[in-house]
Amino acid sequence: MVKIMVSAGEVSGDMHAAAVLKKVKQKNDSVQIFGMGSTALKEMGAEILIDPTEISTIGYIEALKNIRQHFKHLKQMKKILRQRQPDLVFLVDYSAFNMKMAEACSQEGIKAVNYFPPSAWVYNKRRASKMAAYGTHIAAVFPMERDVYQAAGAEVTFVGHPLVDLVEVEKSEAEIKRELNLKPEQLVVSLFPGSRRGEIESLLPEMLQAAQKIKREKPELKFLLSAAEGIKVDYLKSFTEKFDFELKIIQKRNYQLMKISEFIISASGTTTLEASILNTPQIIAYQAALTTYLLAKYIFKVEFVGLPNIIVGQEVVPELLQNDFKAERIAELALNWLDHPEELNQIKEKLQTVRQKLGGGGAVEKTADLLLREGGLKNSG
Structure with a gap:
């Protein structure tokens, strides 16, 4: 059985990860999904081993309040990575944490795809260089994100933003x-x-x-x-x-x-x-x-x-x-x-x-196809 490990640490990341992995399951129902996330991932059938959403925060200083719990989760995720040896790791948002996970994947020789990667296009472009060095494949949702990561030498696929497909109003x-x-x-x-x-x-x-x-x-x-x-x-x-x-x-x-x-x-x-x-x-x-x-x-x-x-x-x-x-x-x-x-x-x-x-739409499907390719998984859909 092919295995995808997911790492999503906030409610929005959980929702975006669930939408993509649901599409992956539709295309290849033999995929086993496990890792860190919350309600949306659990509802789509993922095995949730850690739910960190209660301690998610905005800002650098605010995150320090829960630093010990974050490190505990990181230690657990690295242990799961080593023990279960997934075919692919899907990192979604949760930037500081998932940069550490990207490094761990690199050390274990396991491929990783990062959707909603660290906002190196806003500040600290060194983060793009680090992700490139780890060999993480970037699923870029913004054009400036694509440009910064490509300039840093990362492998990048521009999938566009999923909201383009989701934001619509049918009523007048x-x-x-x-x-x-x-x-x-x-x-x-x-x-x-x-x-x-x-x-x-x-x-x-x-x-x-x-x-x-x-x-x-x-x-x-x-x-x-x-x-x-x-x-x-x-x-x-x-x-x-x-x-x-x-x-x-x-x-x-x-x-x-x-x-x-x-x-x-x-x-x-x-x-x-x-x-x-x-x-x-x-x-x-x-x-x-x-x-x-x-x-x-x-x-x-x-x-x-x-x-x-x-x-x-x-x-x-x-x-x-x-x-x-x-x-x-x-x-x-x-x-x-x-x-x-x-x-x-x-x-x-x-x-x-x-x-x-923001792209022409279809971000969820494009990202699902990227995961199938990177994980060496057959698209049966």
Whole structure:
């Protein structure tokens, strides 16, 4: 029996890994899959030996809080690698951890494919050189990722970003508004404060203050608040009930909210990429631990934090970082857009470039085929 070992350490990585490996199983059902991951991988039939998702974090300093547990998981994974000798190791996101796993694979003479590899295109290009030295095959999802890893000498296959296939809205704006009891002509702005409580607690109060300021100037405007997966409505109400304007909390309709919104105000992250694919303008918010921010800004010299801006290489949508993320500044930008819709149209034109640079679709299938080839596995599909 052919064996693929998987290493995914966060909820998003678990989902991306599961989508690819499910496709692998469809193409060759003799494959045995085991390793580190969480719910999505378990549901698709993988044998999950370690679930690290409860200790996943954002930022360098934040990760140190769970460093001992991370090292424990790494030791366990290296032991599993030696004992079970897989035909291929599939590394998904979880950069610092999976760089160590890539090194271990190299030492054991086992091939590895890295999907969502370390963001060497943002900072610390030496990481690309290390992955190249380990012989890890890079499944690149971004064009700048492909370029940096190829320049470092790594074997690279550009598969594109899986969100291109996933982000779509079949219903019309009129249908969505009707279902949400909104008038067809009503202008909508949606708030996306993130999927982690830390993000929400640092971003949502300022977003709500901004919304209240905007609402005073534009009383006809409707604000909607997206509840991320796993975030309870009552928890969000503990923030919204402190404000005296009407605001609907909406669950499980992220893409629909993006489609009907004039623009969104969003935490930095995957949401900004999803909105870009749907051609929705956005104001990007980012707040991290001060040490994390200073490292990124002054040591690694990160120019942008928003994925749309990174992909295009220029500021397509505004970023309000750290202390610049204030209600007054959010309201100023938003009111200017509402008064000058031609500026929103210019942003929409630029956002089309983001989608074009993410590939023509089929990322999951392309990555599954890459795993089959690299693992010497026959495609029976």
